Amino acid sequence: MEIFKYMETHDYEQLVICQDKTSGLKAIIAIHDTTLGPALGGTRMWTYASEEEAIEDALRLAKGMTYKNAAAGLNLGGGKTVIIGDPKKDKNEEMFRAFGRYIEGLNGRYITAEDVGTTEEDMDLIHLETDYVTGVSAEFGSSGNPSPVTAYGVYKGMKAAAKEAFGDDSLKGKTVAVQGVGNVAYTLCEYLHEEGAKLIVTDINKDAVRRAVEAFGAIAVEADEIYSQDADIFAPCALGAIINDETIPQLKCKVIAGSANNQLKDPEHGDRIHEMGIVYAPDYVINSGGVINVADELAGYNRERAMKRVAGIYDTIEQIFAISKRDNIPSYVAADRLAEERIARVAKSRGQFLQNEKSVLSRKK
């Protein structure tokens, strides 16, 4: 990967490689854009096959956060961290405390939270070294792991997508194929089960599958079978790039609505599912409940205010479908335009009527 060329092409600000020999920390912080405010995005810990794969994931996720925070109306930019390692066996206190000191060194340009492979406890360790972390334990005035709130937003967004596809937003009797039954999707399945949806689930973690089968009477399928299920809705809630040349031909669903970040491998895949008539809830819009929730911590957490704003994901998804139909563009393009137009407006206004303590008059004093 030609890093500078990639960063220049996609307008990235900063890429920070963090290493700590004592703890084994190998972290990559990607800051995409801070026009709207400090970059906020979670920290993912994963067994990447290569350093290049980790760098690319950090960059893609960080740009997604810029669009997510902009479309959600937040005064936050986009950033993300990936830590190379197995979250089940490579974690230690020093790792997250060292990482917290690296975040502190960025002096508020980047604020972190949870993502795949990291937990509220990990955030608490980071919090020992910096205040630029959210999703920490409630005792620190936070809201804890945002996953359940993300799940609520995905549930509301899925209902809006169902209304677009089937004429009403009830999920009763609908079959939902869920990929990855982790933090977010387990709570999502609770909402869906409660409303009477039928669940098909898969996960590479068999304990996670077993838990969902026992709790919701879900049907379990193998990981590579999830795409071809005869389901009304496909809910990708694992990793990204799963809407691609290999999986699209298998899809039988009418709706794609899930929590995973960066679901489209490439923009062309968003075009293809649009042409197939599949209703696609743009990933960074439907899964923005987590960031909306933790952003509320920055103003002094108020759960009622946060949950009300997360419920509004329903309306935002409806607005995006309306733009998509009005302008005859795929829904992911409509979402991108919404985000890019807000960033451009704020960038323009910030470039005007600049207050500057240095002027010709000040030099006369």
Ligand SMILES: NC(=O)C1=CN([C@@H]2O[C@H](COP(=O)(O)OP(=O)(O)OC[C@H]3O[C@@H](n4cnc5c(N)ncnc54)[C@H](O)[C@@H]3O)[C@@H](O)[C@H]2O)C=CC1
């Ligand atoms: N946690 C949050 O609040 C938010 C999460 N997201 C995104 O939602 C997705 C899920 O996040 P979490 O639930 O927090 O992570 P998690 O790690 O708790 O759950 C992900 C699940 O997917 C499974 N998985 C991984 N690869 C798989 C594969 N190839 N096939 C089937 N299952 C697979 C894992 O075993 C795990 O159980 C991620 O893409 C994350 O970036 C997005 C916004 C907020």
Ligand SMILES: CC(C)CC(=O)C(=O)O
């Ligand atoms: C609060 C975090 C979960 C935000 C984030 O990283 C995400 O929405 O992907």
